[in-house]
Amino acid sequence: METINKHYFSDMGIMLGRSMRHIFRSMDTIITVAITPIAIMLLFVYVFGGAIQTGTDNYVNYLLPGILLITIASGIAYTAYRLFMDMQRGIFERFHSMPIARSAPLWGHVLTSLVSNAISVVIIILVALMMGFHSSAGVLSWLAVAGILALFTLALTWTAVIAGLSATSVDGASAFAYPIIFLPFVSSAFVPTESMPSGVRAFAENQPVTSIVDAIRALLSGQPVGNDIWIALAWCVGIMLVAYIFAMRVYKKRV
Amino acid sequence: MLNSSIQVKGLQKSYQKLHVLKGVDFEVEEGSIFALLGSNGAGKTTIVKILTTLLKQDSGTAAVNGFDVAAKPDDVRQSISLTGQFAAVDEILTGRENLIMIAKLRHLKNPREVTDDLLNRFGLTDAADRKVSTYSGGMRRRLDIAMSLIGKPQLIFLDEPTNGLDPEARIEVWKTVKELANHGTTVFLTTQYLEEAEQLADRIAILHEGKIIANGTLADLKKLFPPAKVEYVERQPTLEEIFLAIIGKKEKV
Numbered sequence: 001m002e003t004i005n006k007h008y009f010s011d012m013g014i015m016l017g018r019s020m021r022h023i024f025r026s027m028d029t030i031i032t033v034a035i036t037p038i039a040i041m042l043l044f045v046y047v048f049g050g051a052i053q054t055g056t057d058n059y060v061n062y063l064l065p066g067i068l069l070i071t072i073a074s075g076i077a078y079t080a081y082r083l084f085m086d087m088q089r090g091i092f093e094r095f096h097s098m099p100i101a102r103s104a105p106l107w108g109h110v111l112t113s114l115v116s117n118a119i120s121v122v123i124i125i126l127v128a129l130m131m132g133f134h135s136s137a138g139v140l141s142w143l144a145v146a147g148i149l150a151l152f153t154l155a156l157t158w159t160a161v162i163a164g165l166s167a168t169s170v171d172g173a174s175a176f177a178y179p180i181i182f183l184p185f186v187s188s189a190f191v192p193t194e195s196m197p198s199g200v201r202a203f204a205e206n207q208p209v210t211s212i213v214d215a216i217r218a219l220l221s222g223q224p225v226g227n228d229i230w231i232a233l234a235w236c237v238g239i240m241l242v243a244y245i246f247a248m249r250v251y252k253k254r255v
Numbered sequence: 256m257l258n259s260s261i262q263v264k265g266l267q268k269s270y271q272k273l274h275v276l277k278g279v280d281f282e283v284e285e286g287s288i289f290a291l292l293g294s295n296g297a298g299k300t301t302i303v304k305i306l307t308t309l310l311k312q313d314s315g316t317a318a319v320n321g322f323d324v325a326a327k328p329d330d331v332r333q334s335i336s337l338t339g340q341f342a343a344v345d346e347i348l349t350g351r352e353n354l355i356m357i358a359k360l361r362h363l364k365n366p367r368e369v370t371d372d373l374l375n376r377f378g379l380t381d382a383a384d385r386k387v388s389t390y391s392g393g394m395r396r397r398l399d400i401a402m403s404l405i406g407k408p409q410l411i412f413l414d415e416p417t418n419g420l421d422p423e424a425r426i427e428v429w430k431t432v433k434e435l436a437n438h439g440t441t442v443f444l445t446t447q448y449l450e451e452a453e454q455l456a457d458r459i460a461i462l463h464e465g466k467i468i469a470n471g472t473l474a475d476l477k478k479l480f481p482p483a484k485v486e487y488v489e490r491q492p493t494l495e496e497i498f499l500a501i502i503g504k505k506e507k508v
Contacts (some may be wrong), residue, residue, distance in 0.1 A: 007362055014359050022347045025386075094343035094402070097307040100360055105484040 011100045015108020016115070019082060023116050029078050030116065034123045037071040041124070044190060045131060052191055056221075060133040064125070065216035066189020069209060070118050070181055071124050073155050076160040077177035079113040083164030084173035087254070106161065106251055113157040114150060121149060136222040137234035144229070145219050152212060156180065158243035165250045189213045208235035258285040260410050260441040261306060265315035268301055270456050277465035278315065282462040285409075285456070288432065288442040290456035292449065292498065297462045301338060303414045306443070316318060320409055336403035340414045343394045343402070344386040350398050353387060353459025354405065361406035370484045373401040377431070383457055400431055410441045417451060432485050449494040459494075471503050476501075 023029060041063060044052075049059040055064045064151035086092050086105070095105045125133070137145070159176070184190070186200065187209035193201050204210055211231040218225040261283035268276040275298040283289040293299050304310035306319055308328040316323060322330040336341075345353050353371055358366030374380045377397045387395060396416065403411055413432065417425040432455055436442055452459045453473060460470040463488055469476055473494065479501060480492045 010362075011360060014356060018345065018348065018356060025347050089346070091344040091345055093309060093339045094337060094357075095333060095360075096309055097327060097335065097337040098357075098360060113481070214270045230313040 001132075007240070008101050008104065011104040012107050012111065012145065015175060016111045019108055019112040020115060022082065023112065030120060030123075030254060033071065033075045033116075033120045035251040037067045037124055038127050040070065041067045041131070053195075054192055058132060059136070060128055060131050061135070062217065063190065064128050064133055064149055065213040065220070066184040066187065066209070067124060067128070068121055068149060068216070069152065069184050069189065069212065071120050072149065072156060073177055073180040073183070075117040075120050076153070076156045076180075077174040079109060079157055080114070080160040080167070080173045080176065081170065082112070082162035083109050083161060084167050087165065089133065103248075109164075110154070110157050110161070114153055115162070117153045118150075118165050124207060125250050135200060135220045137220050141219040141222070145216050147231070148212060148216060148219075148232060148236065151233065151240065155236045155240035155243060158240055158247045162243060162250055165247065183207060183209045184213070187213055208232070208239070257288070259283060259473055260320055261289075261443065263302075264310050265304075266302070266305065266316075266317055267314045268298070268305065268310070268312050269373070269439045273348050275465055276312075279462070279465070279467055281460050281467055281470055282442060283409045283443055284437050285480060286436070286439055287457040290459045291443070291445045291462055292459055293445075293462035294447060294450050298465055299447075299462060300414055302338070302462070303339075303412050303443070303445060307335060307385070307412055308332055309337075334408055335410045335412065336406075336408040337412045338399050338403045338414065338416060339414045340418060342399040343400050344387050347386060349384050349386055350374065350389035350390070350394075351383040353398060353402060353506055357402045357405045363406060369405060373404060374400070377401045386484060392420050393427055396420060396424065396428055399426070399432065402449055404435075404440075410443065411435065413444045415447065417446070417448065425451075453494040461498060463502050 014049070019141050044063055045060055049063075052059065054062045083106075086109075092105055096102060135142075158246055159180075163176040164173050187193070187204050187207060189209060193204045193210065212235065215225055215228040215232040217223075218228060259282040261281075263279055263281050266276050267274075267278040269410070279302065281289075287422065291299050291302065301310065305312050306317055306324060308324055308331050316325075318324065319331045320334040320366075324331050337447060345356070348356065351374065352372040354373055355366045358369050363369055371380075374383045377400070379394065379398060379401070382390065382394060387398065390398065398414070400411075400416070403413075405460065416432070417428050429451070432442055432444065436457075442455075444452075456473070457470055458470065459476060460467050461476075462468075469479060476494070476497050477492060480497050
């Protein structure tokens with residue numbers, strides 16, 4: 001109906017405002033999301049870092065891209081959690097019986113996921129700067145990094161939507177994130193893949209995280225990015241589209 | 256009936272093999288309080304969900320405020336409000352924020368005024384700026400109903416509005432519902448508490464095993480009660496007895 005389309009974006013904005021309030025009122029979620037990656041970063045830089053040969057003089061520079069992906073992967077667990085709670089508590093039923101677009105509440109969660117993950121990513125980068133991270137990247141490279149991270153967030157967010165909508169318990173809603181958080185460990189995020197045994201190396205080099213990490217690392221250090229960026233984008237867009245289609249199908253079935 | 260807010264004809268709905276509604280018919284008169292009475296699992300919530308466009312029926316028709324729920328769901332949503340079985344309030348927001356959010360989603364011009372008004376009317380002004388998670392069950396329900404009133408819908412659905420409330424809070428909700436009807440709002444109420452239907456409803460329909468097995472005013476239903484039995488104390492039959500008696504009779508047939 002006309003009025004519904006006319007208000008689509010303002011309705012979505014109200015939904016975004018609502019879940020952003022949730023986040024700012026439970027700062028523990030942002031802290032939890034940021035604290036684990038920071039701990040991993042500290043551990044790897046100051047404990048293991050000395051023993052890792054990456055061929056770069058500054059291990060923080062090498063490590064940061066992978067840490068950012070871990071941050072986003074733990075952030076989207078909360079997206080699934082918030083969505084699950086909304087489904088449980090009946091507030092979605094109220095929204096859906098009102099004259100607003102059916103997908104507005106869902107998009108509110110997706111946008112919230114983008115914004116809150118961006119905040120966590122900025123926190124991590126600030127901590128990395130304190131730990132000696134430096135980058136020669138120009139504005140365009142930083143924009144490219146932001147774009148890749150946003151696409152990665154969206155791809156994982158739509159995956160989280162599937163989990164949040166189809167879970168039957170709170171634990172189930174966020175459990176799907178653990179394997180994703182673990183993926184960077186079996187990639188080029190912490191150590192060069194050349195050091196791994198051949199089977200593991202084959203997996204590491206062909207899974208999405210490696211190409212994304214390599215692309216971001218190249219952008220931040222001012223190196224030529226080569227094909228990595230296209231492979232990284234293909235992974236992000238591919239996962240996002242597949243997850244989006246499935247998520248929408250589940251959503252239509254549930255509401 | 257001259258003006259009916261709800262018209263339901265031959266409504267059927269199954270979940271997989273479970274045949275929940277087996278041809279439900281009823282009408283609800285504009286401005287009245289209509290109570291749908293039935294035990295747990297009788298299909299009351301299913302009917303509410305179909306009428307509020309949250310669920311599609313398998314067959315039969317349902318019209319709300321003159322709009323077919325399947326064909327014109329957007330028009331139906333413009334003219335109704337649902338207070339579901341679980342208080343649909345946002346616990347992390349304050350009471351005031353909850354009301355303002357709904358007022359904005361209904362695209363009202365003066366969300367703050369409407370909110371102040373409702374807070375006042377529902378005795379929530381003092382608690383307005385507290386998080387809803389600190390509210391008592393009765394306050395939460397009152398906020399829930401207040402949220403449903405925003406935008407002055409012609410018809411309000413209350414799905415088991417006093418479920419889980421203590422007696423005092425229950426009486427508060429009853430008072431609210433009666434006031435609503437006095438203001439001309441049509442109220443569709445489901446309940447498993449017989450006293451609630453007896454207290455509030457102009458008409459009562461009893462849903463049992465997927466069908467409406469009785470429908471009328473309390474006086475009508477009392478007439479269905481089996482002839483008087485000899486008792487030492489003279490008293491009126493309670494609705495509970497009527498309910499059980501009608502169900503029992505149906506099952507024998």
